[in-house]
Amino acid sequence: MGPGDLGRLLCGLELPRDPNLLVGAGTCDDAGVYRLTDEIALIQTLDFFTPIVDDPYRFGQIAAANALSDVYAMGGRPLLCMNILACPIKTMPEQALRDVIRGGLDKVREAGALLVGGHSIEDAELKFGLSVTGLVHPQRIWANGGAREGDVLVLTKPLGTGILTTALKGGLSTAADEECIARLMATLNRLPAEILREMVEGGTTTVHAATDVTGFGLVGHLHEMAAASARTLRVRVADLPLLAGALDLAEMGIIPAGAHANREYYRPWVECRLPPDSAAEMLAYDPQTSGGLVLSLPPAGAAELLARLQQCDYPWPCAVIGQVSAAGAARVVLE
Incomplete structure (x- = not known):
């Protein structure tokens, strides 16, 4: 729905x-x-x-x-x-x-x-x-409200499952593509969450806001975080981790109906600074299944989390994708 x-x-x-x-x-x-x-x-x-x-x-x-x-x-x-x-x-x-x-x-x-x-x-x-x-613990809940100015945003799984599954249904993807997206969607968010909980308990960072990316797409879930936090969230679209082939398929127009519905609904709360009809923009609206975590935390904590995931041979690309701006209009900026 x-x-x-x-x-x-x-x-x-x-x-x-x-x-x-x-x-x-x-x-x-x-x-x-x-x-x-x-x-x-x-x-x-x-x-x-x-x-x-x-x-x-x-x-x-x-x-x-x-x-x-x-x-x-x-x-x-x-x-x-x-x-x-x-x-x-x-x-x-x-x-x-x-x-x-x-x-x-x-x-x-x-x-x-x-x-x-x-x-x-x-x-x-x-x-x-x-x-x-x-x-x-009641004092260690990660809610979607609480993002602070100066935080960065980390995404722990690549985007593109909606686009690739649409291509799969249309016979436009390979068996290797199907295996890749199935493995991604079946991957628990346990490892990044456990590493981050350990960091919080050890006092090396704090998590100010968190959510996961599912059917409303990255933008939809960031909008909920922005609204609950009364902050503007700025996303560098070029830094988004993507599944191989997802951008090419989006440029071909292989975009699920859910992405268009998400874009239409969330448009009033989004400032898009990308070229018109950008395929990369649609990836930010692509509905995900079992997507990654989006975390708002201090830059040093983000760097430590990404380094520790790499040390643990975490199998998926993850990255800092943006930052939290000052209080004001609750919106998402794509740039």
Whole structure:
């Protein structure tokens, strides 16, 4: 569902208030956070979708990684997971459904969490995902509000999954392309999150704001960060890490409908200083599946994070992509 449709559905709803509800729906954050004690807060999220790859096992992995990402984006660690499964049980081979569930289970195990059950219904189209419960210290939550002037913005995965999967459906990409994007989408955001939590606990940096990049594209999620932080976020489009071939495909006009919908919706809050009809601009709106973390933190902390990821042989390009400007109009600048 696009951001405009979702906004209309939620408009006017009275949001709950509770002194222990530390993060609710009001700031469009990645998950809800509820304080249990002075030392423990509960993170709650869920995510599910239809298949974007043909392989059932890989689909299960990707759907699970995508759901788990919200907990990492809040600075927490996943604890318990429950399956969400809708499937055409009478027409789909049972082995394929088992492979979907097995893919999700393997990714939950990789995250160090426990699968404790789930819910399934019969449906005409396959859908799969997870409800995830995580834990975080109440004083160490990474919300999407709080970005500060002088911070830099770090992106931990390359962009382009929406464009490449569109090309895949149209027969315009190779088997190697398919393998690359499947591996990317199945990669947990665990390593960058754990390194950064260790840095925060060691006192070498602070995280002022964080989110992950999913269906609303980089610009959409940065808009939410800008609005929650009352800051302007400046993005150097030339510095964005991209999947190989994504820019070439965008220049050919291979752009998913979701990217156009994102651009149309977020246009009022974006200042674009790029040439008209820039293909690079569309990559900033490209809807991602299981995308990377976007982090607002001091420059020294960003440099240390990137260096440590490189030392750990992190398999994906990541980079400083921009900076946070002074308080004022909450907007995103593409330059």
